Ligand SMILES: Cc1cc2nc3c(=O)[nH]c(=O)nc-3n(C[C@H](O)[C@H](O)[C@H](O)COP(=O)(O)OP(=O)(O)OC[C@H]3O[C@@H](n4cnc5c(N)ncnc54)[C@H](O)[C@@H]3O)c2cc1C
C-alpha cells in the first residue's frame with residue numbers, strides 16, 4: 001500500500017495551487033458580486049491547460065488518471081466554487097461522455113477544442129419532470145433520414161450559458177422506457193437550439209445553470225453518442241465517473257474552511273484569550289479534521305480503484321454522499337466558529353456555506369446515493385451464497 | 391538568437407522568515423524563482439517567440455535549485471544549466487557568482503543575457519552589471535520595455551519612476567524591472583514537458599575553476615530582521631492642537647520634515 005502521489009502529480013498540483021491561490025482566490029469577491037468568472041481568469045484557466053484535465057493526450061489534453069484528476073480537483077476546491085464548477089462540469093460530466101463513448105471521428109471533432117477550453121462542455125439530463133427519476137424525461141428525438149429531430153426542454157444545466165458542446169439525453173423509443181433513451185452530442189449552433197433563462201440560485205455564483213429549449217432541433221445521425229437506446233445507461237456511467245471528482249472538490253473546500261478557521265481562532269480573542277483556548281472550539285476543529293481525513297482516504301481509494309478498473313458503483317456513491325454531507329457539516333461548523341462574521345458577506349465563510357448546499361443535490365441527491373448503496377449491498381448478497389434474496 | 395537568463399533560487403519574502411545564528415532559517419521557508427528573474431524568463435520566452443532561437447536558463451546554486459530551473463523550463467525555457475557549488479564552496483558573494491558565470495559564458499555565443507534587477511534576498515543588484523563588464527558587452531539595468539530589431543535594441547528603463555529611452559546593440563545584458571511584463575504561470579502541459587527538457591549540471595571543475603579563483607571578496611558580518619513595528623500613536627484633543635502635535639512629531643521624531 002502506498003499513499004503517496006507521483007512526482008508528476010505533486011508538480012501539477014503545486015502549479016494549480018499557485019494559480020488558484022494567487023489569481024482565482026483574489027477574484028473570488030468579484031465573482032460573487034458580478035455573478036460571472038472574469039474574462040482574465042477564464043483566459044488564464046485556458047492557458048494553464050486546466051480545461052484539458054481529463055482529455056487524453058492524443059487529443060491535446062493532459063490525460064490524467066482519476067487519482068491525478070482528483071488531486072487537481074482538490075486544489076480547485078480551495079477557492080470560489082462557481083469557478084470550481086465551471087472547470088469541474090466541463091472536465092467531468094461535460095466531456096467524459098465523448099472521451100469514454102465517442103467514436104474516433106467524434107473525438108477528433110470535439111476533444112481538441114474542448115481540451116483548450118475554446119469549446120466548453122455541458123451535460124443535459126434533467127428536465128422539470130425528470131430529476132431523480134431521470135428516465136421519466138419527455139424530450140423526444142425522432143429519426144428523419146440521416147438526421148434526428150429533437151423537441152423538448154432541459155433545466156438546471158450547468159455551463160449552459162457558455163457551453164458549446166452538450167451531451168443531451170432524449171427519448172428515441174417511448175415504448176421502451178429507460179431503454180428507449182439515447183445520448184446525442186449537440187452543438188449550440190444547431191438549428192432549433194435555444195438557451196432559456198439563467199436560474200437565480202442560492203449560491204454557486206459565477207456558474208450558470210440554464211434552461212434549454214429544443215424546437216425541431218436538427219442533429220446529424222453521426223452525433224449519436226454511444227448506441228441508440230443506451231442513453232440512460234450512458235448517463236449513469238457519466239455521472240458515476242464524476243463522483244470521485246466531486247468528492248475531491250468538496251475535500252478541497254473543507255480544507256480551505258479549516259485553514260480559515262485556524263487563522264481565525266488564534267486571532268480572535270474573547271474573554272481575554274484566543275477562542276482557540278476554548279475546548280468547545282478545539283473539539284469542533286478536531287471533528288472537522290477527522291471528517292476531512294476520512295474523506296481524503298475515501299476519495300483517493302475510490303479514485304485508485306477506478307484507475308485499477310475495479311467496479312466502484314458502491315464506493316463512488318459512498319464518496320459522493322459522504323463528501324457532500326461532510327462539506328455541509330464542515331461549512332456549518334466554520335460559520336459557527338466565526339460567530340457573527342461567519343454570517344457576513346465581507347468574509348468568505350458564508351459563501352462556502354451556501355455553495356456547500358448544492359452538493360447533496362446535484363449529480364444525484366443524497367437519497368439517491370443511499371438507494372444506490374443499498375441496491376449494491378443487495379446485489380452483493382444475491383451474488384454470495386445466501387439463497388432466498390430476490 | 392541565443393537567449394540566456396541568469397536566475398536565482400531565493401526564499402519567498404511573502405512568507406514568514408526566521409533568522410537563526412546569523413543565517414536565514416531554511417527550514418520551513420518557501421523557495422521560489424527570484425521574482426525579478428521571473429520577468430527575465432518571461433521576456434526571454436517572448437523574445438524567442440518573436441525572433442526564434444533558444445532560451446537557456448542558468449543558475450549558480452545547489453542541488454535544490456533544480457526545482458526553480460524546472461519551473462523556468464515549465465514556463466517555456468528550452469534548456470537549463472545548474473552550476474552546482476554545493477560540494478566546493480562554503481559561501482560566496484557577488485564576486486564568486488560573477489566569476490563562475492564569466493567562466494560559463496566564456497565559450498558561449500551570446501545574443502542577449504537577461505537578469506533580474508535585484509535578487510530579493512540580498513538585493514545587491516550587482517551580478518548582472520558586473521558580469522556584463524567581465525564579458526565586455528553593454529548592459530542596461532531596470533528595463534521596462536525591450537524591442538530588438540536586427541542588432542539594434544530599443545529599451546525603456548525605469549529611473550526611479552521616470553522613463554529613460556536607450557538605444558543599444560547586441561550582444562547585450564539587461565536587468566529586468568517590475569512592469570516589463572506579467573510572468574505566465576507554467577501551464578500543466580508545460581510542467582509535464584519540463585521534466586523531459588535537458589538540464590545540464592556543472593561543477594567548478596568543469597569550468598576550469600579552483601576554489602581559490604572564486605573566493606568571496608566580502609564577508610557578511612551579521613543578518614538581522616527589522617525591528618517589530620510599534621503600535622501606532624493616536625492623537626487626541628482639539629483638531630488644531632492635534633495638527634501642531636503631528637507636525638512636531640513628524641519633524642522631531644520621524645524626522646521626515
Ligand atoms: C445548481 C444546479 C446545477 C445542476 N446542474 C445540472 C447539470 O449540469 N445537468 C443536469 O442534467 N442536471 C443538473 N442539475 C439537476 C440536478 O441533478 C437535479 O436537481 C437533481 O438530480 C435532483 O432532481 P430534482 O431537482 O428534480 O429533485 P427531485 O428528484 O424532485 O427530488 C426531490 C426530493 O425527493 C427525493 N427523492 C426523489 N426520488 C427519490 C427516491 N426514489 N427515493 C428517495 N428520495 C427520493 C430527492 O432525494 C429530493 O430530496 C443541477 C441542479 C442544480 C440545482
Ligand SMILES: Cc1cc2nc3c(=O)[nH]c(=O)nc-3n(C[C@H](O)[C@H](O)[C@H](O)COP(=O)(O)OP(=O)(O)OC[C@H]3O[C@@H](n4cnc5c(N)ncnc54)[C@H](O)[C@@H]3O)c2cc1C
Pocket residue numbers: 268270271275278280281336337338339340341343
Ligand atoms: C445578523 C446579525 C444580527 C445581529 N444583531 C445584533 C443586535 O441587534 N444587537 C447586538 O448587540 N448584537 C447583534 N449581533 C451580534 C451577535 O449577537 C454576535 O455576533 C454574537 O453574540 C457572537 O459574537 P461574535 O460575532 O463576536 O463571535 P465571538 O464571540 O467572537 O464567537 C466566535 C466563536 O467563539 C465561541 N466562543 C466565544 N467565547 C466562548 C466561550 N467562552 N466558550 C466557548 N465558546 C466561545 C462562539 O460561540 C463562536 O463559536 C448580530 C449579529 C448578526 C450576525
